[in-house]
Amino acid sequence: MLGLMIALFFLCICxxxxxKKYKAQTVLLTGxxxxxxxxILLGxxxxxxxxxxxxxxxxxxxxxxxxxxSKRAAEIGMLIMVVTGFARYMDKIGASRVLVHICIKPLQALRSPYIVMALGFIIGQCLHLFIASASGLGVLLMVTMYPILISLGISRNGATAVIGTTSAIDLGPSSGNTVLAAKTAGLQTVDYFVTYQLPVAVVVILAIAVTHYFVQRWFDKKHEGGLAAGVPREEEKTDHKSDTEPLRPLWYVFLPIFPMILILAFGFFKFRGIHLDIIPCMFVSLFISMVCEALTTRNVKKVFASIQTFFDGMGSQFATVITLIVAGETLAQGLTALGAIDTLINVTQSTGSGKTVMVLVMSGIIAVSCIVMGSGNAPFFAFSAFAPQVAKKLGFDAVNLLLPMQLTSSLARGISPITAVIVAVCGISGASPFEVVKRTAIPMAVGLLTTQIMTYILFG
Incomplete structure (x- = not known):
């Protein structure tokens, strides 16, 4: 128990x-x-x-x-770097913007404001499968979806809240948290995504969309007098460079989706006996994208130069995510050395429902940490390393603990007024982050509760 108390003391300091905005990697390493x-001193x-x-x-x-x-850079590090590099390249050549533009188009045909808003959330969450950056997706949707919602009478705060939570669940092989969860659980990323993530996420997404429908309508009725009639529309316009940039050819919509097609076809279904992991799929997709860009621009030198964006994306991920994983696991090793994890396991076992309690405890710790820190990565990277050890001692599969932890890390992020995506979308709309998270709190809470229930029903 002494080790657990000492560990809690250091965790509070960290x-x-x-x-207080101290560098997360340095804080976790030092802790x-x-x-x-x-x-060591206490033996x-x-x-x-x-x-x-x-x-x-x-x-x-x-x-x-x-x-x-050394181990993380060679294994999971390369995977995350390549995925992020490809996402950066898609943004560089304008393919991500085309994808968002095409997917948002059907919403303009609907005239029911809050149904459009709920469907917009679902479309945005699906787009997050292919656009890994939560902030990047949020900014693109502020240029495309936000004006539609505003024109229908949705309030500025309501529209911003929905767009700010379209990345509420980190899904698919393009997510660093997904990759880490799968590797820690000893699973292939595509198997983790299809078999475990997707069944839970579908229900959670629908639950959040329905909750947004009622919550935003209630807030608008209470604080805006119903639909925001009379709000000066000139004050609601977004001003972003993407408005004036020419849209790339519409067939570019397939480029961000192509890796997912390859991953499912050859990584999961093993089409014609061919097996490809995520990294080869990404490189194939990158090569095809380069060819398409060369045919479109007819400037091979420019295309070759643009690939630097891919390499820069890889480097930035090493400097941030990979170092954060190493720092988080160093913190985890400190907790293990103090015996804090063994003590926590013994306490939960004494309740007679060790697995259920442990899942709730770990998810709760991550949720609070995400809200306070404004990040879903740092808490998950710090605590995910415990999952195999904890699961083994409690007699269940690590994925049953990692799945709710991983989904919680992205859901709780949507309640934090200091998280990057909320700050980014509020900066464009001019809304207050604190007013916006009042509107995101209930939908995200419903998402967190649904995650725990569905995980228990499907894999409990």
Missing amino acids: GYAIF GFAMMSVA MGDILPVKNSTGSPWFDMFQFVAVLA
Whole structure:
């Protein structure tokens, strides 16, 4: 119990530091080293097994980070970097914008404001499968979907709230959290997505869409006098460079979707006996996109130069996400060295319903952390490393713990007024982030509750 109390003390300090905008990677690394140091001083546990030890527990801390960084960069790191690099390239050549433009088009034919809004949320969440950046998707939807919602009379806060939560669930192989969850669970990413994520996510998305319908209508009626009639429309216009940029050929809509087609065809269904992992699928898609861009622009030199965007995207992910994963696992090692996880497992087992309680506890910790930090990555990266160990000791599959943790990390992000996507969309619409999260809180809470219920029903 002493180890758990010490761990909670350090976790509070780390959470406060990240909330105060200290660099997350440095905070997590420092917290992990601090807890490992206390564990060494108090003789609570070894940092590394004897066969892997340097001979000194103090040097073992740094050996742990060195081995972990090398392993993560070579495995999950390359996967996340390639996926993100491709997403950046799609944005660079304008393919992502074409995809959003085509998908939003049917909404203009409908005239029922709140049905359009609910359907817009569902379309936006589907687009998030192909546009990995929550902020990037939010900005594109502010240019395309937002004017439609405003023209129908939806209030500025309501439209901003819906668009700000279109990335509420990180789904599919393009999501770093999905990739990490799958690898930690010992599953192929596409298997994790199709078999575990998708059945739960479909129900959660529908639940959130319905909740948005009633919540935004209630807020507009209470605070806007019903539909926002009389609101000066000139004040509601967005001003973004994408408005004036020419749209690329409409057939570009297939380029962001192509990797998913390849992944499902050859990674999941093994079409004609061919098996391709995500990285080869991404490189095939990149090559085809380059050819299409060359045929469109007729400027091979420009196309070759544009590939730097792909490499820059890979580098930025290494500098942020991969280092964050390593830092999070270092923090996890500190908690393990203090015996905090074993204590938590023993406490939950004593309640007689260890698995259910542990899922709720871990999901709750991540939800609170995401709201406070404004990030879904940092908390999930920090705590996901525990899942295999916890699941093994409680006698169930790691994926049953990782799935609700991973979905919670993105859902809770939508309630934080300091998360990047909320700040970005509010910056365009001129709405207050704090007013917007009042409107997102109930739909996201429904999403969190539905996630736990569906996970228990389907995989409990």
